[in-house]
Amino acid sequence: MTRALIAGLVHESSTFMVEVMGPTTADDFTVHAGSDLVAAFADTNTVVGGYLAACARHRAAGVPALHARAEPGAALAQDAVSVLLERLLDRASRVGAVDVVLLDLHGAGATAAGESVDLVVLRAVRAMVGTGVPIAATLDLHGNVGDEVAAIADVVVGYQEYPHTDMAARAERAADIAFAQRAGRARPVTAVLRLPMLIPPSTTASGAAADARDLARAAEAESGVLACTVFHGFPYADTPQTAVSVATVVDGDRAHADRVNRRLADWLWAHRADFTVPTRAPEEVVPAALSAPTFPVVIGDGTDNPGCGAPGDGTYLLRALLDHDARACFATIHDPAAVSAAIAAGVGARVPVALGGRHGWASGPPVEAEALVRSITDGRVVQQAMRRGKALDFGRCARLRVGTVDVVVATRRSQVFDPEILLLHGIDPARYDLVAVKSVTHFRAGFAAVAADLVVADAPGPLSRDITALPRTGPTAARWPVDPGTRFPTPNRPRESLR
Structure with missing residues (x-):
């Protein structure tokens, strides 16, 4: 039986947030290993869930090593990478030979x-398994994908949808x-082409x-094409890899592949x-939403x-909702x-609260109010849209009534994907x-x-x-639209370096 090692180390890292929040540490990661990894991801709309399903279809043994993921945040402390990678490799080395x-x-x-x-993970895993074992890597649509990724991994596939x-x-x-490569049915070759451009978050809807x-x-x-991905890149990093790519x-x-x-x-x-994309401040969005012909209007707090x-x-x-006496609910404020x-x-x-606003201009001032405590929960939900079936833990949460707004306040920082955290609080x-x-x-x-x-x-x-407003001093200062004069060379001209 074919043995497929399943592992992961997942983080979307903003170099601009290090000064605001401090670097992400190993303690910020949720880690699953061995049978716990299978229990956490089986039958879920996740990458590992897809891997497990593929193993079942191919009658292969999915061999779980270690999976570590942290909520997107500031770039990682160097020791965090070392600690997590050491744990991943230790688990992987203990499962024996894999195909x-x-x-x-x-x-x-x-x-x-x-x-x-x-790249650190890919290099280490390749060194461990050798050149004869196929490595497939599934990446986020917002991956900043450099050429070396394709040189190390045999197969590179990214999401096509956003959400x-x-x-x-x-x-x-x-x-x-x-699996087709392992069985000799395919000879996958992956090629990456990066463009000197950045794009803001852009839904594929x-x-x-x-x-x-x-x-x-x-x-x-097309005949002969096994996978194709347009990577939007992650514009909130200022690294050599940061760029749109195919x-x-x-x-x-x-x-x-090159063609x-x-x-x-x-x-x-x-x-x-x-x-x-045009940007609109909360003070503009809220009154416009209140004049809508039908409700509810759902507002994404995009900057935060x-x-x-x-x-x-x-x-x-939140302050804009309160200023307009909006009949609203809000999920979540991390406090x-x-x-x-x-x-x-x-x-x-x-209870008197000074809600939120702990990170200066990145957060705005705290909202000071007397809040009514309406419910308290453990903050645990099961996602129903993106990552369907996967548990999500907001930590202990409270539903507070602040003025005209019901606010879910969370102990753990997380994006809100669906109504489940609201429904949990009634x-x-x-x-x-x-x-x-x-x-x-x-x-x-x-x-x-x-x-x-x-x-x-x-918000600010x-x-x-508005990705041109970020204080770029590194490689991405030379990307379009930060540098409107940036050129993308035609095939008959030497390729300009993506510094």
Whole structure:
């Protein structure tokens, strides 16, 4: 029986958030190993869930090693990478010889010094298993994918959807190719082409991102093409790898992969201006949403999205809701001290709070109020849209009534993907005019069924969708649109270095 090692180290790392939040540490990661890994991910819409499903279809033994993931945040401390990688390799070395390696990586993992975490993992795993064992890596659509990734991994497949509702399906595709390679049915060759450009978070529900996805899907329908991904990149990092890229996996013919990459890259460059997004402040979004003909309108707190690495305690949108006496609910404000105060006071009590606002201008000032404690929970939910079936733990939570707004306050920082954390606290989003959530795009999948409209508010902060406003002093200062004069060379001209 074919033995497939399953492992992962997943983090989306913002170099701009290190000074705001401090570097991410090993203690910030949730780690699953051995049988616990299988129990946590089996039958879920996740990368590991897809790998396990593929192993079952191929009658292969999925051999779980270790999987570590932290909420997107500041770039990693160097010792965090060392500790986690040592644990992963130790687990992997103990399972014995394997025929295939299936890795769950992000693609935009970085240390505070700008080193690619994903490359560190790939190099170490390749050194451990040798050159004869196929390695497949499934990456996030926002991966910053350098050439060396394709040089180490035999198969590189990324998500095509944003929200990432296709994680399991893309992982199954990556695993299928690796199993075919092992069986001698395919000779996968992966090629990556990076463009000197950045794009802000861009949903594939419509617009240029949807068109780019469709071009990748059309490429996958071509004879000999095994997988094709347009990687949007993660613009909130200033590292050498940070850029938009295209990765194509073909059966044997590298020239074919290069042609596909170039075709899609030329389209991306020609349409780069179509990826820019207008930004609107909470003070503009809230009154416009209140004048909508039907409710609820769901507002993503885009700049303070923990899914991009933000603190999750921003108050700009909450303050706008309170200023307009909006009949609203909000999930979640990350404030462990406020949760502790609510628990100490008890349900039904009134408690003074200084809510959120712990990270200066990135968060805004705290909201000072007397809040009514309406419920207290353990904060544990099971996701129903993205990562369907996977548990998510917000830590101890409290539902506080602050003015006209029901606010879920959480002990742990996390993006809000769907209504489950609201429902856990007795909040039916359909009964409110406005629903505010800490998310920039992923909430679209989870709230589409209840929302009359879905909009995004852009508060001040270091993770604005206006990506030209970030203080770039490193390699990304030379990327479009930060440098509007940046050129993408034509094939008959020498390739300019992506510094």
